[in-house]
């Protein structure tokens with residue numbers, strides 16, 4: 001990572017220049033921390049989601065999918081604990097007016113000073129705000145921006161976005177934008193179980209948008225207020241949780257390696273007791289070494305029977321499972337691997353970025369895994385002459401049903417190669433004047449830059465081998 005000290009800036013600028021990610025609503029001056037995926041970004045993100053779905057759902061006997069609505073009955077969020085517990089303790093520095101998260105300030109202080117003490121009545125997210133403030137005063141913790149130590153009272157700020165359904169805007173019509181996709185799975189547990197006659201252990205997967213009114217969004221698409229999650233709720237009898245947790249741990253790790261991420265940039269980190277979310281009794285995160293430090297990519301949480309038990313209570317519906325062979329009846333426990341799609345896209349871009357010197361010039365290249373690459377093959381006629389472009393378009397027609405192809409006849413061939421390197425296209429295929437007589441094209445490999453002459457008739461077989 002040290003190889004490119006300004007890597008993040010390079011990725012932000014490449015993302016705009018080459019159509020991966022743009023600032024949201026840019027022509028109106030933007031809307032802070034919103035990002036739009038451009039033509040290359042949407043292909044990359046779709047490829048990531050496809051790989052995830054194939055690996056975690058289609059290739060497994062024990063996982064099925066759902067796609068639940070974003071709007072849910074607001075009682076879901078009472079049962080899940082999000083109405084009561086999904087909030088950050090906020091306060092302002094009276095001197096510089098900086099808005100701060102009291103829990104983060106304490107965390108940073110404890111890390112720096114190696115002070116192991118905790119605020120009185122410490123209960124993680126649910127610690128009473130006045131106890132946090134007492135601790136901050138007692139330890140004389142200062143504002144990180146101005147060094148002041150005079151703060152306002154702490155207010156609990158709920159992270160859920162609220163809106164209204166229908167024409168009235170009274171409290172009866174208030175609903176939330178879901179802050180995690182997981183609850184859409186829990187509320188469908190019984191439907192899925194009954195419609196497919198499943199028996200734990202089994203998992204239900206979902207990919208979709210989630211929304212959180214984050215206090216401190218930032219680092220490009222790392223922390224945003226609207227983002228996409230890829231989640232599995234894996235249901236098990238309680239006695240199996242440790243075994244299945246270990247299996248999901250291995251699967252998760254191998255998923256990131258499958259994406260081609262460098263293993264030395266990945267690590268597991270277990271949450272300490274005081275850091276656990278309200279629903280979890282064990283969580284380990286896969287973290288990536290981002291330019292600003294280690295950051296979470298995936299959380300693997302043991303949610304016990306917290307969710308199904310609470311939904312049973314709140315809805316009055318029986319969400320237990322009765323084993324037809326033993327007649328044993330129980331509420332399944334749940335292990336949850338939860339991935340961020342946008343965060344993973346950012347990670348893929350950072351990890352794949354490379355600069356190489358070629359003939360005294362810098363070549364920027366995204367060394368993307370071929371399955372992730374937005375474009376698989378670029379078809380480049382040497383010039384715009386009809387006799388070359390018509391062959392190039394025929395080749396396009398031959399390959400288009402199996403690969404994402406880019407056809408480009410503008411500018412010099414060197415510039416076109418550079419453009420394709422920057423978006424990580426594994427192969428460029430050039431149609432030149434020799435093609436007219438030898439019925440072959442030049443195929444250039446992105447990473448080695450080696451070129452091979454391949455007969456047009458053999459291209460389908462050639463790429464079948466390259467992409468398998």
Ligand code: GAP
Pocket residue numbers: 179180181182212214221222223224225226227228229231296297298299336338339340341342343
């Ligand atoms: N259902 C459990 C859950 O939502 P989480 O750790 O809050 O757990 C899971 O989120 C994943 O979602 C994270 O590992 C991260 O990849 C992604 N994520 C969470 N908040 C995000 C945000 N504000 N912006 C982008 N991605 C986010």
